[in-house]
Amino acid sequence: MTGSQIDSKVELLARTLAMLSEMVERYDLFADQMEVMNNPEAAELFRWLEKKQNSRTRVVQELSEGLTLPHIPPWDYNWDDAINTEVPGHSSAHYMMTPYHTLTLAMDVEQSAADLFRQIEQGSTVAEVQKLARSFAREASEFRDYLKQKRAAHPVPEAGWDEDEDPPLLLE
Amino acid sequence: MNNSASTETAKGSSTGAPRSLSIAMLGSGGSGVMTAGQQLLDAAGQAGWYGMMTRSSGPQIRGGEAAALLRLSPQPVETHKGRFDILLAIDWLNADRFVGEIILDSNSIVIGDVGGQVPDAISNMGGRYVELPLSELAKGITGGRPNMVALGALAQLINLPVDALEKVLTKSLSKKGEAAIEASMSGVRAGIEQASAIPDIPEFRIEANSQVERWSITGNEAAGLGAIRGGVRFVAAYPITPGTEILEWLAPNLKKVGGVLVQAEDELASINQLIGGSFGGTPSLTATSGPGLALMIESIGLAVASETPVVVVDVMRGGPSTGIPTKSEQSDLNIALYGLHGDAPHIVVAPMSIGDCLFTTQWATHLAETLQTASIVLSDQSLGQTRALIDRPADIAFVSGGRKITSKAEDFRRYVVNESGVSPMSIPGTPGCQYTADGLEHSPTGTPSSRAEDHIQQLNKRKRKLDQFDYGDHWAKIEGKGDMAVLTWGSSTGPVSEAIDMLAAEGHKVRLISMRLLSPTQPERLAAALAGVQRTLVVEQCHGAQFYHYLRAHYDLPCELRSMAVPGPLMIRPDDVYSELKAWEND
Amino acid sequence: METANPCPSLKPNEYKSGTKPVWCPGCGDYSVLLAITKAMSEMNLEPENVALVSGIGCSSRLPAYLNVYGFHAVHGRALPVATGLKVSRPDLTVLAAGGDGDGFSIGGNHFMHACRRNVDMTYIVMDNQVYGMTKGQASPTTDPDWDKSKLTPGGTKINPYYPLVIALASGANFIARASSTDPNGAAKVLVDAIRHPGFSFVHMLSPCVTFRPEQKDWKKMVRAAPVEPTKDPAVAAKRLMTDDNFFLGTLYKGDRAAYQPELKTTVEHLSDLEQGFVL
The missing domain is CATH 3.40.50.970 (Thiamin diphosphate (ThDP)-binding fold, Pyr/PP domains)
Known part of the structure; x- marks a missing residue:
């Protein structure tokens, strides 16, 4: 989305919704992965994150009620490398990840989202869009801070946290 | 679903082997013996006869030695006899390679071109030798070929109506045009004339049958x-x-x-x-x-x-x-x-x-x-x-199990475990019934699974559906009575069946059991088919006696068993089976 | 070229079956799955009119995770299964998918002939330059010096295979590269590939986090190819021969007609076929 200017409320809402619902799906997937890998702690946190994002999605859906949002094909989002952690990449999960890692991942996501909405705010010429983007950025920042607090309850993993003494399995 | 009768030989049970004529045509590649052989066969069919023709040749793609082996009869024939009544060679190059396949005796007639040198291996078997000027006559005809002269000679010898030959040649040469047909017919007529010189042998004359539709x-x-x-x-x-x-x-x-x-x-x-x-x-x-x-x-x-x-x-x-x-x-x-x-x-x-x-x-x-x-x-x-x-084989319509689902089904599970073992199969395009077919073991929905329960259920399902199905009478052909039986399968059925007919003509009853269904096994059916049988000969064209061992592994066979397992390349002949049965009978 | 779909009737998520993948967390194949669902949603494909065929390997587990018709075949044979399906059912959208070992090693002959035959289907090869399901052996696309496999101590010392070059030389009608690190970009390439008639080959970079953790860096190495698709095989050949394996996008779009025999009955009765046997 960098470089592209957003000058209509419906477009901002459409993009925000696409981003949020993809986040929900991704946290759901990560929770599934952690369940399959027998990592219940991380799974539980991902489920919690999924729920949180889901309620944010619902707020944005309410804001969109009565409006016709444009459909934007995925490749027009132009999520580039700098900000594509706004939705965590599939490669950011690890089967032995700790709650500390899980929350760090989510914090990075919120930081990216906050940065993105701030860029949108600055780039737009429409007051309504600026205002909405500002509120989304603030929300993301606040959630990031909350996650940071939550993370403090978990120890920083020691070096070698991802060492697995057993080799991978032969499947087929 | 009465069909087997139409696909099998309708032979009388006590008349012995069918009256028939065996003819071999030899020649090097380019001599057209295969074409002439096929035309002779088709013409015999036109005249209402039955027959068969096999091709035998050297390893060459073109050229080399080739043989058309025919058997013609007023009754259906499914196998070659051992011996041949007539051997006609356009040339004799490398002809001795066929000695194992073409057996002659003193009653056989051997026809060759004038000046040809019959290999010792062939002349030693006996037979009356007759020379015909095949190539010389062909040379005298524009576009004439020795194989057509040979075809005419053979037709005359066996009483094959010339109009049957003309029909076949007209059909097969229609693309080559009028001149080609005429050249071939001239050759045929020249052959017919020459053959009159060969002494008439009444047993070679097959009377034309009623004109029914015959397939080649x-x-x-x-x-x-x-x-x-x-x-x-x-x-x-x-x-x-x-x-x-x-x-x-x-x-x-x-x-x-x-x-x-x-x-x-x-x-x-x-x-x-x-x-x-x-x-x-x-x-x-x-x-x-x-x-x-x-x-x-x-x-x-x-x-x-x-x-x-x-x-x-x-x-x-x-x-x-x-x-x-x-x-x-x-x-x-x-x-x-x-x-x-x-x-x-x-x-x-x-x-x-x-x-x-x-x-x-x-x-x-x-x-x-x-x-x-x-x-x-x-x-x-x-x-x-x-x-x-x-x-013409009869039309058979099987009623299909209707396995394929083409409209949305409730609770579709592709590999559901049910009584018949046959589960619903949807066709792509059917909404709501998408599934993934899998070579991995799977659960009833098709999801890959390594659970013991899924494995045993699916193994049982796949076995059950085959075991429970009613294969009806198609599983085997069973003929005759008697306390001696021959168990066989596939192409060995023809020679076995003829050997049994030969014995029947002598008053010996032998039961034929030829299995069409080899898997899944049918132990109860075979036991019933073998009821009262004391001795069973197992006949197959295979060095390792695979069929014999298969029977031993899967069936209770309370009778005395003997294996007659003969590898290729030579076909099992009725005579071979006859001798084997005869020898055992006299044991 | 792909056009925006004004209103997808199904969301990408609705193309998933609900079966949880066995892939390692962090595996690139999750993104490929996402990209495929996004492409199908954008194209408004009905799940029941799509079939995805795969072979054996990590990426070949894909069909079970989608709500389309799927076939998980044996190792290396996805393309023949897909060929038989498409030729006899041209109404279906047929995709084939698998990994580099499945597609280029055991299935290498089928790959060449599928390109040559040019049946209208899209083949997605998720390339991670390693056999994952058998614990990390070198594949045809592995660097000669990669020495982490017990099977090839010191590396294979054999030059890797260049699938895009082979595809072009064998006659594929569409050749592109996409990356799991950019599922949205991959979705775009897939839409383009599925719409293009004939055999479309999509080389999909998809890192293996377990056996090739260094492939996480691919994310920084991939970039859009600075060229438009060409239909000139000579131009494409030069492009693909000098390619560094990290250019993304559609690189070749040929104009060969797809292979599809017409399925049309021309006889009234089956018995008409028997006339050739009647004397």
Whole structure:
């Protein structure tokens, strides 16, 4: 989305919704992965994150009620490398990840989202869009801070946290 | 579904072997003996006779020595006799290679071109030698050829009406034009005139039968027609001798019925293309021979595990490895029955005559479709490449199990475990019934599973559906009474059947049991068929006695057993089986 | 060229089956799954009219995770299964998918001939330059010096295979590269590939986090190819021969007609076929 200017409320809402619902799906997937890998702690946190994002999605859906949002094909989002952690990449999960890692991942996501909405705010010429983007950025920042607090309850993993003494399995 | 009678020999049980004439035509490549042989056969069919013709040749693609071996009779014939009544050679180059196949005696007539040198190996067998000026007469005719002169001579010798020959030549040469037909007919007439010089031999004269519709067909063509009658509309092909003609017949004919044949890059591709075609809802078949079957085996297992119907016709040839590609052998029984890794129940069937290639292939398709499994049809080179004159096989309509779901079904589970073992199969395009077919063991929904419970349930399901199905009388051909029996299968049925007729003519009753269904096994049916039998001879064309060992492994056989297991390339002859039975009877 | 769909009737998520993948967390194949669902949603494909065929390997587990018709075949044979299906059922949208070992090693001959035959289907090869299901052996696309496999101590010392070059030389009608690190970009390439008639080959970079953790860096190495698709094979050949394996996008779009025999009945009765046998 960098470089592209957003000058209509419906477009901002459409993009925000696409981003949020993809986040929900991704946290759901990560929770599934952690369940399959027998990592219940991380799974539980991902489920919690999924729920949180889901309620944010619902707020944005309410804001969109009565409006016709444009459909934007995925490749027009132009999520580039700098900000594509706004939705965590599939490669950011690890089967032995700790709650500390899980929350760090989510914090990075919120930081990216906050940065993105701030860029949108600055780039737009429409007051309504600026205002909405500002509120989304603030929300993301606040959630990031909350996650940071939550993370403090978990120890920083020691070096070698991802060492697995057993080799991978032969499947087929 | 009364069909077997039409596909099998309608012989009297006590008349002995059918009265028939065996004729061999020899010549080097280019001499046209194969063409002349085929024309002689077709003309005999025009005159209302039955008959068969096999081709034998050297290893050369062009040129080299070749033989057309014919047997003509007023009754259906399914096998060659040992001896030949007439041997006609356009030339004698390398002719001694056929000595094992063409047996002559003092009653045989040997016809050669003037000045020809009959090899010792042939003249030593006996027979009256007659010289005809074949090439000289051909030279005197514009466009004349010695093979047509020979054809005329043979026709005269056996009392074949000239108008039957004229019909056949007109049809087969229609593309070459009027002049070619005239040249050939002139040759034929010259031959007829010359043959008058040969003393008349009354037993060579076959009286023309009533004019009924007669088909000229090879087992390979019959298998192709059986496939289409069975509903096959997709064929993936990779050429291999002696199975290729099935594919070549199907290519243009499938097109006419809205089907398609794709030439694949190898047999690994052809079998997998079938699986794809069948998954899409189109009954699918391929034809191959031993080496190709070996390559396909892994994916036949996939068809079994994923319950995707496919039909593979294996036209067997001498093995192992490249073996003897142009000669017959029944030595792929083991790989067809046991070649698949894992416990993979599937159908193995075998046609027992040329005409039966049609019925058995159609039946195999029906079984594959109904039971959602792989069917292997074990034909062989002798059935596949021999051309026979037969009565038109009856139309048979099988009622299919209606396995394929084309409208939305509630609670669709592709591999649901049920009583019949046959679960609903949806066709892509059907909404709400999407599933993934899988070669991995799976749960009833098709999800991959390594759980013991899923494995045993699916293993049982795949076995149960084959075991519980009622195969009816098609499983075997059973003829005759008596406390002696011959158990056989496939192309060995012809010579066995004729040997039994020879014994019957002498007043000895022998029971014939030829098994069309080889897998799944039918122990109760065989036990009933063998009731009262004291001694059973097991006849097969195979060095390793694979059929004998298969019977020993899967069936209770309370009688005394003997194995007659003879490898190719020479066909088992009625005389061989007769002698074996006779010797045992006198033991 | 792909056009925006004004209103997809199904969301990408609705193309998933609900079965949880066995892939390692962090595996690139999750993104490929997402990209495929996004492409199908954008194209408004009905799940029941799509079939995805795969072979054996990590990426070949894909069909079970989608709500379309699927076939998980044996190792290396996805393309023949897909060929048989499409030729006999041209109404379906047929995709084939698998990994580099499945497609280029055991299935290498089928790859060449599928390109040559040009049946209208899309083949997605998720390339991670390693056999994952058998614990990390070198594949045809592995660097000669990669020495982490017990099977090839010191590396294979064999030059890797260049799938895009082979595809072009064998006659594929559409050649593109996409990356799991950019599922949205991959979705665009897939839409383009599925719409293009004939055999479309999509080389999909998809890192293996377990056996090739260094492939996480691919994310920084991939970039859009600075060229438009060409239909000139000579131009494409030069492009692909000098390619560093990290250019993304559609690189070649040929104009060869797809192979599809017409399925049309021309006889009234089956018995018409028998006339050739009647004497």
